[in-house]
Amino acid sequence: MTHRVRSTTTRPGAVRPRSAPGRPRDLAPPDDQPDARVDRPRGNQVEHPPTDTDRTAGEHTDTARPVRMTVNGQPVRHHVEPRRTLSDFLRRDCGATGVHLGCEHGVCGACTVLLDGRTARSCCTLAVQADGGEVTTVEGLAQGGELDPLQEAFWRHHGLQCGFCTPGILLTVTEFLAENPDPSDEEIRAAISGNICRCTGYQFIVDAVRSAAAVLRGEPAPQAPVDREG
Ligand code: FES
Ligand code: FES
Incomplete structure (x- = not known):
């Protein structure tokens, strides 16, 4: 009588699920079977769970801070979480969707705005850092319906x-x-x-x-x- 020994090798590139604490490792599902513990995206769907800033934008939570600034000549008052970026604030709270987001870590320049007349990467600037400032986005360049x-x-x-x-x-x-x-x-x-x-x-x-x-x-x-x- 022969005994089959299950292979312990892992396919190249596969993520081997770890055993749960206290669970014998040989009870973990084989690599080629679905593991309910692993939350896999289905098809082309990529899920982006809401961040803290999404849930609390504009809400008066314990940690939200009041900010005031001028955006394209308009006075704006809002409550934001301290971690909310200026780009998210401008796009989501002020409707300035001309602020584009590419890399979101300061490399591509797509999110550039003017803050008190100087360029700023709005993806790397917090909304609270712009408190009291004057912000210009691309929406603020044209005047009276005429391109600048x-x-x-x-x-x-x-x-x-x-x-x-x-x-x-x-x-x-x-x-x-x-x-x-x-x-x-x-x-x-x-x-x-x-x-x-x-x-x-x-x-x-x-x-x-x-x-x-x-x-x-x-x-x-x-x-x-x-x-x-x-
Ligand atoms: S989104 Fe690329 S520098 Fe801000
Ligand atoms: S990235 Fe398309 S015009 Fe510059």
Whole structure:
């Protein structure tokens, strides 16, 4: 009579469930059988459990803090959890969904806003840190239904494709041109080096910034692709 010995090897890449405390290890289900203790996503569904900040946004909990700030010229008062990011606050509590979220750890620049006139990564800034400040998002650039010169230049020079990076780049360049109104192409490239664009290849963005700088200096707008297209 032969006895089969169950293999203890694990498939490459498989996560072997750990035995429950006090449970003999050889009673753990084999690797090729479902284990009810493991909460696996089904199909393409990826579940994002609500975070503390989701549950308490705007609520007067014991830990919520009052904040006041100006967002695109409008006074805002709210209660936020201390851990709530400025990006979540702007998007969810203020409706400023032009604040885009890419990496959410300070690398891509998509979430860039102006805080008291200086660029800030809103994914890495807490809402409570902006208390008392003045915030500008992309929604605050156009005035009276008219694109501002930088937005106009991005349109005229095809400086965007999917547009995901565009709000962050517009605000980065807004600060940049205020400090350097007549930049070289090299300086423009350095200024936007912290904003990742996966579509344009950057050349049209550089063209747009150069054009906007000229317009803001009171010079005629350089010819753009839209002029040639009629
Ligand atoms: S989302 Fe903030 S830097 Fe990428
Ligand atoms: S236009 Fe698509 S990421 Fe920049």
